[in-house]
Amino acid sequence: MKEKIVTGILLDEQFELTLNDISQACSGSTEWVIELVAEGVLEPVGRDQVRWRFPGTSLQRARAAMHLQTDLGINLAGVALALDMLDEIDALRARLRRFETSEGA
Amino acid sequence: MDFRDYYKIMGIDRDAGQDEIKRAYRKLARRYHPDVSKEADAEARFKEVGEAYAVLKDVEKRAAYDQLGENWKAGQEFQPPPDWGSGFEFSGDGHGGGESAARSDFFESLFGHGFGSSQSGRGQAGFHAQGQDHHARVLIDLEDAYRGATRSITLQTPELDGSGHLSAKQRTLKVKIPKGVKQGQHIRLPGQGSPGLGEGRSGDLYLEIEFRPHSVYSVAGHDVYLDLPVAPWEAALGATVKVPTPDGLVDLKIPQGTGSGRKLRLKKRGIPGRPPGDLYVVPQITLPPADSDVARELYLKMEHELAYNPRSELGV
Numbered sequence: 001m002k003e004k005i006v007t008g009i010l011l012d013e014q015f016e017l018t019l020n021d022i023s024q025a026c027s028g029s030t031e032w033v034i035e036l037v038a039e040g041v042l043e044p045v046g047r048d049q050v051r052w053r054f055p056g057t058s059l060q061r062a063r064a065a066m067h068l069q070t071d072l073g074i075n076l077a078g079v080a081l082a083l084d085m086l087d088e089i090d091a092l093r094a095r096l097r098r099f100e101t102s103e104g105a
Numbered sequence: 106m107d108f109r110d111y112y113k114i115m116g117i118d119r120d121a122g123q124d125e126i127k128r129a130y131r132k133l134a135r136r137y138h139p140d141v142s143k144e145a146d147a148e149a150r151f152k153e154v155g156e157a158y159a160v161l162k163d164v165e166k167r168a169a170y171d172q173l174g175e176n177w178k179a180g181q182e183f184q185p186p187p188d189w190g191s192g193f194e195f196s197g198d199g200h201g202g203g204e205s206a207a208r209s210d211f212f213e214s215l216f217g218h219g220f221g222s223s224q225s226g227r228g229q230a231g232f233h234a235q236g237q238d239h240h241a242r243v244l245i246d247l248e249d250a251y252r253g254a255t256r257s258i259t260l261q262t263p264e265l266d267g268s269g270h271l272s273a274k275q276r277t278l279k280v281k282i283p284k285g286v287k288q289g290q291h292i293r294l295p296g297q298g299s300p301g302l303g304e305g306r307s308g309d310l311y312l313e314i315e316f317r318p319h320s321v322y323s324v325a326g327h328d329v330y331l332d333l334p335v336a337p338w339e340a341a342l343g344a345t346v347k348v349p350t351p352d353g354l355v356d357l358k359i360p361q362g363t364g365s366g367r368k369l370r371l372k373k374r375g376i377p378g379r380p381p382g383d384l385y386v387v388p389q390i391t392l393p394p395a396d397s398d399v400a401r402e403l404y405l406k407m408e409h410e411l412a413y414n415p416r417s418e419l420g421v
Binding site: 003004005006007008009010011012014024025027056057059060063064067068071072073082086093094097 | 131134135138139141155235237238255280281283285286287289290291293294295310311312313326328378
């Protein structure tokens, strides 16, 4: 018997997730996701919560927030700060790559 | 099964106080947290530390663990003593930490199912709820992101058997990895999570993409970098050379006078997508060894005839 191949949906920047999608996928409450938006961790488009749409890549950020909060015991403001700083470090690393000449080569 | 020295993992003495244990845990958790750390074995270390903390923070579990004695060494072949568990009652939290807390066999043999963490029977008649979402990570090669691929993944799903015991059931799923995926992105597989209760629909399975470190390329977002060794005459005079890309060989023109630190951009040859990334080739000028008379002569000839001072800008 030929094995069935499952095709999923790639949650890229173009894919839109709802408030419910995010809370369900993080096993968090919708209130928790709303707090993430209030802290500026997630930035949905749409005027009110029912119409909020999050880019697919938000899921990675929401899950990182969930892990930081539960594993390290930081509050949401601290989580927001940590995530922003991690983004900055990533950006600096990428910049460093661009300016770096030959690292140990 | 190997013995695990939870005190050694946490870097603390056997007589450490509970507050000291918490401090040690927080410090190590920050250092090895997979969302924070860039250390190669961060995730494994983080799990190890989490498991040690799950035992040592719990006075009952810690007392039971201490009872095994001090003479065990990490990695030593271990079987729980026959009277293990008698006289102790572990309250809940056998699998604390949810999905990410895959515990070692050592932990499971001591504190796994059957030790007070019995699951209450759920799913009464008339109750409907959507099944839980599951998460897993899938390791792929950079080349898979260029071409798409199928991957077989094995998932451990906890299941309640007839007598109410929790056991891990394995299932294998063949999944299509679409072209253009990037590090950290998720693929959603609807209905592949836990079954729903009553008429509730099944949960979804989320696969997080992780690139296996590549021996040749490095990846930043959708851009890909390649360090390309170049001979001094190729850099000085210009040349057309064959360059590997994740998509196959291409001919690259190295401009005359290409110095160290230049980056040559191959547009749209990064990870495909909307928009596609670029491939950056970073020439690394390598020095031919002076290991023969001919080579030594050539170097000497350059020295005598070029009058080249690499340190002129330093004024020496």
